[in-house]
Amino acid sequence: MKYKKIIAAAAALAMLAAPASGAHAAETANKPHTASETLFSIGSVSKTFAAAAAMQLADAGKLDPDAPVTDYLPEFRMADSRYRDITVRMLMDHTSGLMGSYYANDVLYGSRSRVPHDAFLSYLSTERLKAAPGAYGCYCNDGYELLEQIVERVSGEDFTAYIEAHICKPLGMEQTGTPWNAFETPEQTKVYSGRASVPADYGMTVGTGGILSTAAELCKFGSAFFKGDCTLLSENAKTEMFRSGAGDQYEDGFGLGFDTVSQPEYAAAGVQVVSKGGDLVEQHAELLVAPDEQISVAVLSAGGSSTENKMLAEALMDIALEEKGVKINHPVIAEQPTADSVPEAYLAKAGLYLDRDSIYALSFPEQKYMQIDKLCTDLPQTRYFLYTGNDSFVQVGGDPAKDSSFQPRSEQTVLRLTERGGETYIAEESRWDYGTLGVLTNTGYSMQKVSEHPVSEAAQAAWDARSGKRYWLAGDTAFSISYLSLPCAQLYSDPAAPGYFGNMQITDENHAKSVLSIPSSMSRDQFDLECKVIDGKEYLICEGRGMTFLSEDSIPDLPADLDCAELTSGAAAWYNISGTSNRTITLDIPDGAAVYVYDRFGNVVYASISEQYGSTAALPLSGKIVFAGETGSTVGIRQ
DSSP states (O other): OOOOOOOEEEEEEEOSOOOOOOOOOOOSSOOOOOOOOOBEEOGGGHHHHHHHHHHHHHHTTSOOTTSBGGGTOTTOOOSSGGGGGOBHHHHHTTOSOBOOOOOTTOEEESOOOSHHHHTHHHHHTTOOBSSOTTSOOOOOHHHHHHHHHHHHHHHSSOHHHHHIIIIIHHHTOSSOBOTTTSSSOTTBOOEEETTEEEOOEEESSHHHHTOEEOHHHHHHHHHTTSTTOOSSSOHHHHHHHTOOOOSSTTSOOOOSSOSBSOOHHHHTTTOOOEEEEEEOSSEEEEEEEETTTTEEEEEEEESSOHHHHHHHHHHHHHHHHHHTTOOOOOOOOOOOOOOSSOOGGGGGGOEEEEOSSOEEEEEOGGGTSEEEEEESSSSOEEEEEEEOSSSOEEEEBSOGGGTOOBOOSSEEEEEEEEEETTEEEEEEEEEEEOGGGOEEEEEEEEEEEEOOOOOOHHHHHHHHTTTTOOEEEOSSOTTBTHHHHOSEEOOOOOTTSTTEETTEEEEETTEEEEOOOOSSGGGOSOOEEEEEEETTEEEEEEETTTEEEEEGGGOOBOOTTOOEEEOOTTOOEEEEEESOSSEEEEEEOOTTOEEEEEETTSOEEEETTSGGGTTEEEEOSEEEEEEEOOTTOEEEEEO
């Protein structure tokens, strides 16, 4: 059955700086909220708070942004000796070279845990770097968890207490907080996963994505970046935060805490607009600030995405600017002129290419067009591009081999094959028409050319045996969002790309390594793979994400007479469901535990975290059931 997403949203716009007031000591219990504005998790917009906190400490002479992280966290270690070169600024502008995101238990439904924060340095101690510190900008959540801990160490305050005392109180933000002082309050937005109401999702690494706010208060926070407003930060600190380190037009233009500090359509009108977006799983946010024009726009939602929020925020920004006499002209999708053949110089660029998801074969059939085939997948995909005569290729629909190609009107992708540092990359400019909200443009490096990678027959055979096999989440706590958003991992090998498994290079029978090195956020959230047998069960370990998955071959059938499931912390109990129709079970679930049921396609059909499902689960003819909780507790099962 098809259904529409349920979306709750709030937006606010401010054109004047918020008045300042004095600071006070923060509390760790829930705030006594008296306002009635709807409260949302703002996801990665939290990074702007963390960066502001760090720059406040820099203003006070307590922190040097260009000092090594180890100056403030001497216990910080990694398996890659280059970690000593990572500076505080590199954490803020995403140039640290860290792998990306430690996702284990990072976001929880209606629950809290300090483990992701407290164990973070231990997690990093076994990791490598994906790039030399400072090499290029690539979005990195882990950098902001390190920054959160630096703020705590330098200030001597818990991060939640620091944010409340030094950011929220001076701005009069009474509702803004973290899961540690604004948890499950009456103003919290309703959240849905599909059609099912679920508890709100909360980020456990607060400086990365754990702050909660209202649209009005986030808008007020944005006003603290207005020119002339030094309530939170000096003008010098704001100038530093608004400076981009991008080396060219295809690199991400990160500031300190901001995704973008200059957008072409606004810059063309003489206006600087800085932006930051954020996504958990169910909640999303966008903050836009025009510092010189003193305009702040915030859009928050439960459902949708930060992309849609950004489009709405830009529409509101345009209205506010127009009232000041500034007209913004956004890009449109215009049909590109095309040529009948591809220049000879491009033919040498055929071969294998990687992005963050897969590996591709790029070719130039009969030198007439460019073809990109997605490999290592169960859903083969072919895209066609015609040469434009302007050193670029535009994607077309239809089949150019049959002279039936056309350029779509609602979206456009233009690729350029470029050289940088001895490597061949594909640079991409994509546009999508959002109707009344306008056209969204994304520009960046999107693929990297790689060599063939032959491995031993034994290594290839070992990974070929895992191709297409499902591995089910086994290491997360009961309320991890991954049980609904990423319950299983499934990767593939492909005869057309020997030595690769997904987009990773096979190193031996049990290890595969990420080799992606694209100077953009296409390289974000990398991880290596290790397959390990423990107590006769095969596990797939995602090193760099902290996630562990259990092979479907190691999952037993659910006994018909099972009357309880014993729980073990960090080791979810999985069972296959098969062979019985119209079967229901009634569950007695203790606090701190949860049960999820999936059909044979991996879709959730029961989740105990949602009150809508109750305590009775209807089991599908074929599927999976998982019991997760703490050691020593059990889930009762009544047939």
